[in-house]
Amino acid sequence: MWIFCPLNGPATLKIGLMNLAMTKIGQHVSDWEHYTLRVSNFTGELWQVYFSEHSGGGWVDAYDLEYIEGNKPIVYSSKHGHASFPHPGLYLQGSSKLGIGVRNDTARSKYFVDSSSKYQIVAAEYLGDGVVTEPCWLQYMREWGPTIVYDSRSELDKIISILPIFVRFSVENIFDLFPTELYGEEGPTGPKEKDNWEGDERW
Numbered sequence: 001m002w003i004f005c006p007l008n009g010p011a012t013l014k015i016g017l018m019n020l021a022m023t024k025i026g027q028h029v030s031d032w033e034h035y036t037l038r039v040s041n042f043t044g045e046l047w048q049v050y051f052s053e054h055s056g057g058g059w060v061d062a063y064d065l066e067y068i069e070g071n072k073p074i075v076y077s078s079k080h081g082h083a084s085f086p087h088p089g090l091y092l093q094g095s096s097k098l099g100i101g102v103r104n105d106t107a108r109s110k111y112f113v114d115s116s117s118k119y120q121i122v123a124a125e126y127l128g129d130g131v132v133t134e135p136c137w138l139q140y141m142r143e144w145g146p147t148i149v150y151d152s153r154s155e156l157d158k159i160i161s162i163l164p165i166f167v168r169f170s171v172e173n174i175f176d177l178f179p180t181e182l183y184g185e186e187g188p189t190g191p192k193e194k195d196n197w198e199g200d201e202r203w
Contacts, residue, residue: 001115002191005031009080012103014092019103025155026080026102029145032188033082035075036201049073050201053083054093057201060086072116076106143187
């Protein structure tokens with residue numbers, strides 16, 4: 001299941017017990033996110049769900065998922081970042097050991113998409129040519145948004161300036177632990193240009 005998100009909001013940094021909301025860093029136009037259901041070909045039973053998380057992701061067994069309306073697995077999308085997770089809570093993109101990185105927060109909400117009823121089949125190559133008519137936008141092989149380079153130094157300097165003097169120098173080195181997406185972002189490519197369109201999911 002592929003989901004197009006028109007805007008990725010600014011990041012929130014976690015440095016120990018401090019949470020610092022950025023104004024621009026991490027914000028960019030458009031994102032393609034996805035999750036994958038692994039189903040038994042013999043029984044139709046759900047075995048696993050793959051949750052994509054930024055440049056990676058992971059499989060979660062069916063028994064460790066949350067469900068709604070009986071047998072519909074819940075996919076939580078993180079605030080601003082759109083990465084998908086199996087449970088609500090905080091997922092840190094960075095060093096969980098040090099408690100430093102970019103927050104990925106998920107929670108239950110009144111806002112949701114029922115992808116069991118609101119979806120469009122856009123491709124099924126394995127069925128043969130012409131069985132499913134692919135929409136024109138699926139053939140768009142360029143970036144779906146502009147390349148953005150953030151003035152990260154000015155925002156990070158503001159963060160450093162509010163920290164106690166005895167931790168400022170160590171924190172400057174800690175910024176190297178943050179994901180590279182924090183400092184700039186190219187427009188995302190479409191589903192067909194992802195390596196998992198034809199290959200296996202990333203681990």
